[in-house]
Amino acid sequence: MDLWQYEKELYAKGITYIGGVDEVGRGPLIGPVVTSCVVLPPDFVLEGLTDSKKLTEKKREQFYPYIKEHALAYGIGIVGPEEIDRINIYEATKVAMKMAISEVQKQIPLEHVLIDAMPLELDIPSTSIIKGDAKSISIAAASVIAKVTRDHMMIELDQKYPQYGYASHKGYPTKKHLEAIQKYGLIEGYRKSYGPVKDLLEKEGKL
Numbered sequence: 001m002d003l004w005q006y007e008k009e010l011y012a013k014g015i016t017y018i019g020g021v022d023e024v025g026r027g028p029l030i031g032p033v034v035t036s037c038v039v040l041p042p043d044f045v046l047e048g049l050t051d052s053k054k055l056t057e058k059k060r061e062q063f064y065p066y067i068k069e070h071a072l073a074y075g076i077g078i079v080g081p082e083e084i085d086r087i088n089i090y091e092a093t094k095v096a097m098k099m100a101i102s103e104v105q106k107q108i109p110l111e112h113v114l115i116d117a118m119p120l121e122l123d124i125p126s127t128s129i130i131k132g133d134a135k136s137i138s139i140a141a142a143s144v145i146a147k148v149t150r151d152h153m154m155i156e157l158d159q160k161y162p163q164y165g166y167a168s169h170k171g172y173p174t175k176k177h178l179e180a181i182q183k184y185g186l187i188e189g190y191r192k193s194y195g196p197v198k199d200l201l202e203k204e205g206k207l
Contacts, residue, residue, distance in 0.1 A: 003140060017073075017109055019101060020114050022036060022139050035099070035100045037100040039104060076099075112126065115128050
């Protein structure tokens, strides 16, 4: 599959600045949802770039600085757990995506955005693409930036609280993670509206 197909169609219409937008962190029990918007030059080449979930951690770490260095512009949007609990993860993701897009708009005159799956109301034209991170080079690049940004936050948290294993599960509700919160309790940054966290808080009489 040609990962440039969506971008090429827009280039053919005279549209130059195309942002790819993706998110990571809708499923974890702790930490923020992180989004990225990336605008690539038409001659961008990065062999093997695809949806970040299909790449190894080593590959993502290699691709991350390369994308940042060669992109025409990129932006990152971060919405924390308190806001996720307040407005729900779907709405929080949209807010974070708009933040990332806004960051790019401060750098270049963004003309169109390609978004992974989620429709957004914006002041510029946009296209929502199901599984876009595996179909658009720009969205794939954004998925890497968002994923590595969030992973680094989880690794940092792991250094402070190694008993929870954040470096390995990145906050997702794995067996090891659920066992850790049962044993050690909840630290700051957990999403109180998420099932396993909510259950534990109710059990402790904190909800």
